Amino acid sequence: MILTPAEWEIVRLSLKVGLVAMAVTLPIAFGFAWLLARGQFPGKVLLDGLVHLPLVLPPVVTGWLLLIAFGPHGPIGAWLQGWFGVTVLFRWTGAAIAAGVMALPLMVRAIRLSIEAVDRRLESAARTLGAGPWRTFRSVTLPLSTPGVLAGAVLGFARSIGEFGATITFVSNVPGETRTLPLAIYSALQLPNGDAEVLRLALVSVALAFGALIVSELLAQRSGRGMHVL
Amino acid sequence: MSFDVDVTKRLGERQIGAAFTAEDGLIVLFGPSGAGKTSTLNMIAGLLRPDRGHVRIDGETLFDSAQRVDMPVQRRRIGYVFQEPRLFPHKRVRANLLYGSHNAGRALAFDETIAFLGIGHLLDRWPRSLSGGEARRVAIGRALLAGARFLLLDEPLSSLDRPRREEIMRAIEHIRDVLRLPVLMVTHDSEEAERLGTQIVRL
Numbered sequence: 102m103i104l105t106p107a108e109w110e111i112v113r114l115s116l117k118v119g120l121v122a123m124a125v126t127l128p129i130a131f132g133f134a135w136l137l138a139r140g141q142f143p144g145k146v147l148l149d150g151l152v153h154l155p156l157v158l159p160p161v162v163t164g165w166l167l168l169i170a171f172g173p174h175g176p177i178g179a180w181l182q183g184w185f186g187v188t189v190l191f192r193w194t195g196a197a198i199a200a201g202v203m204a205l206p207l208m209v210r211a212i213r214l215s216i217e218a219v220d221r222r223l224e225s226a227a228r229t230l231g232a233g234p235w236r237t238f239r240s241v242t243l244p245l246s247t248p249g250v251l252a253g254a255v256l257g258f259a260r261s262i263g264e265f266g267a268t269i270t271f272v273s274n275v276p277g278e279t280r281t282l283p284l285a286i287y288s289a290l291q292l293p294n295g296d297a298e299v300l301r302l303a304l305v306s307v308a309l310a311f312g313a314l315i316v317s318e319l320l321a322q323r324s325g326r327g328m329h330v331l
Numbered sequence: 332m333s334f335d336v337d338v339t340k341r342l343g344e345r346q347i348g349a350a351f352t353a354e355d356g357l358i359v360l361f362g363p364s365g366a367g368k369t370s371t372l373n374m375i376a377g378l379l380r381p382d383r384g385h386v387r388i389d390g391e392t393l394f395d396s397a398q399r400v401d402m403p404v405q406r407r408r409i410g411y412v413f414q415e416p417r418l419f420p421h422k423r424v425r426a427n428l429l430y431g432s433h434n435a436g437r438a439l440a441f442d443e444t445i446a447f448l449g450i451g452h453l454l455d456r457w458p459r460s461l462s463g464g465e466a467r468r469v470a471i472g473r474a475l476l477a478g479a480r481f482l483l484l485d486e487p488l489s490s491l492d493r494p495r496r497e498e499i500m501r502a503i504e505h506i507r508d509v510l511r512l513p514v515l516m517v518t519h520d521s522e523e524a525e526r527l528g529t530q531i532v533r534l
Contacts, residue, residue, distance in 0.1 A: 225378050226417040228404040230431030230477045240430075244421050 104301055108285075112305055115262050115281040118193055122200035122261040123208075127254050130205055134212035134253075155267075156206040164270025167199055171271070195272035196279045200261035208257040211321070215249020216242070252320035259313035263306065282306050332481060332513045334358065338374045338384035338394070347371070348384070349534055356529030357507045357514040361521070366534040368517040369414070372483045375515070376411045377404035388481070410479025414486045416470040418458035424469050425454040431477025441476065447505050448472050449498070464495035471502060481513040482506065488523055503527055 104112065133152050137145065155163050171178040171189050181187050189195035219242050227237040265283040272279040274288060286302045289295035332355050339348030347367030349360070360368050373379035375386050377393065385395040393402045418427050428445070445451045448468045458466060467487060474482060487503065488496045504527065506512050518524055524531055 222413070222415070222417055223419060225404070226411070226413065227419075227430070228378070229376055229407075229409060229411040230473065231405050231408070232431070233403070233405050241419060 104305070105298075108298065108301060110277065111280060111282060111285045111302065114193060114277070115309075118196045118200055118281055119258050119261040121194075122197040122204060122264075123254055123258040125197070126201040126205055126208060126257055127250075129201075130208035130253065130257070131212055131250065133205075133209045134216055137209065138213045138216040152209050153206045155203050160203065160264075160266025161270050163202060164199060164267035167195075167202065167267065167271040171195065171198070189272070191272055191275050191278060193278050196264075196268050196281060197261075199267040199271045200264040201257075203264050203267050204257035204260040207260050208253040211253030211256055211317075212246070212250050215246040215253070218249065219245045248320045248323045252317045255313050255317040255320065259310050259317070262309055262313075282309075332389050333387075334513075334515070335385070335387040336371075336375060338371065338381035338386060340370065340374065340379065340382045342367075342370065348381075349532070350384075351532040353515075353530050353532065355511075355513055357503070357516060357527055359524040359528035359531045360515065360517045360534060361519070361524045361528075361531050362534030363519055368519075368534055369485055371534070372411070372485055372515070372517060376409050376483060377402065377407050378411075408478060408480050410474030410477060410482040412467070412470050412474050412482065412484045412487060414489065416458070416466040418461075418466055418469060418473070420458050422458075423454070424450070424456050424458065424461070427458065427469060428454075428473050428476055430473060444472050444475055447509075448502055462495075464491055464498060467491070467499060468502060471499075471506075475506070475510075475512070479512070481515065484514060484516040486517055486519075488518070488520065500527065 133148070136142075137149055137152070168190075169175050171181070173179065173182060173188070173190075178188065178190070181189070189198055223241050223245070224237050227241045232240065262281070263283055264281070265287070268279060268281065269284055269287075274280055274284045280288065282302055282305065286299055286306070289298040289302065292298075334351070334353040336352070337348075337350040339346060341347075345367070347370050349367065349371040351358075360371060362368055370379055374381045374394070380401065381394065381396065383396040385397070386393045387395075392398065392400050393407055394400060418424075419430065422430070428441070428450075432441070445454070448471060450465065450468050450472055453461065453465055453469065458469070461469065471482075471484075471487070484503070488499055491499065500523070503514065503516070507514060507527070507529070516527065
């Protein structure tokens with residue numbers, strides 16, 4: 102299957118948006134997952150709900166909320182403009198933000214499960230061997246949860262590449278800037294002779310999504326398989 | 332070395348606790364299942380916080396509810412061999428043994444320790460490939476090499492066949508007689524208690 106240069110550009114942009122969205126969201130997702138798995142604090146149910154909101158909210162609403170927050174008069178948008186002189190509207194960075202927000206709940210769920218699967222008795226063993234909380238985390242909790250964390254990251258990447266509704270609402274459909282695979286497919290569908298392009302881009306989407314799912318599944322299996330021997 | 336332990340804790344409906352003083356040697360905490368033996372070890376190790384009481388080792392206070400002293404687990408330098416070995420599944424036997432060895436204090440020689448435990452041939456193996464007796468000997472070695480000033484052993488002989496029990500018993504006798512490391516051991520088996528204990532505390 103041969104893609105045109107313009108189509109390669111779309112694939113390249115989608116991979117960039119997906120990778121950046123995943124990389125930036127990963128530590129945030131880990132933080133939320135850790136709080137939800139281990140934390141005991143009032144309002145935990147509320148935080149849980151808030152993190153999962155993008156999963157059930159209409160994506161258009163999420164996009165609109167992002168638009169309000171990052172718009173020129175929004176709390177984050179005004180701050181970015183005032184301090185750094187940048188805006189994310191109509192930019193690929195905005196597309197990455199939308200993708201990251203939409204991927205967050207999926208990533209938090211996968212990472213939270215992998216943290217909860219770590220046997221805490223191993224952590225107490227580490228403590229009796231002289232390891233403080235930080236070394237225990239670094240040498241026991243983190244390595245044992247890593248396969249699940251990576252599975253969550255890959256899943257988040259796949260979700261980011263497929264993001265449509267929040268992206269088009271938030272940063273519109275700008276060729277070369279915010280027109281990722283799903284938006285390009287949508288645009289091609291509007292054209293009279295776009296069928297061939299739709300087919301090619303759809304096949305690329307399927308291949309990327311399928312590949313990511315398989316990698317994620319293999320990693321998740323690894324994390325569940327006999328790593329805990331007591 | 333002297334132990335001065337007096338701790339109580341409410342766990343659900345039950346009130347558990349232990350009070351004893353002991354000198355050097357191997358002290359056996361003896362009692363039926365559910366008497367709170369493991370909880371008592373956890374309280375001494377610092378993994379379970381007593382409601383009130385104190386834990387003093389050689390005059391040093393590790394815990395005292397009246398004085399509000401509660402030393403963190405990792406600073407107590409207590410070797411704890413749990414009932415299940417709790418070896419780190421993502422580290423080979425050698426890395427498990429060396430996990431706590433950079434701590435200051437009287438760390439034992441590595442070669443000497445693996446020799447008397449008979450685990451030299453296991454160093455490159457993964458924990459999941461070890462038998463129950465092997466895993467338990469590695470767990471004992473790991474606790475010793477972390478520079479423990481005394482050992483807590485929780486049912487170290489449970490669910491092992493007779494030859495395996497004999498191996499572990501000899502290792503414990505070596506710790507008691509050759510290394511002369513104080514040991515606090517939990518068991519519900521009177522034969523073990525008689526053979527190994529220099530002092531028996533009944534719960």
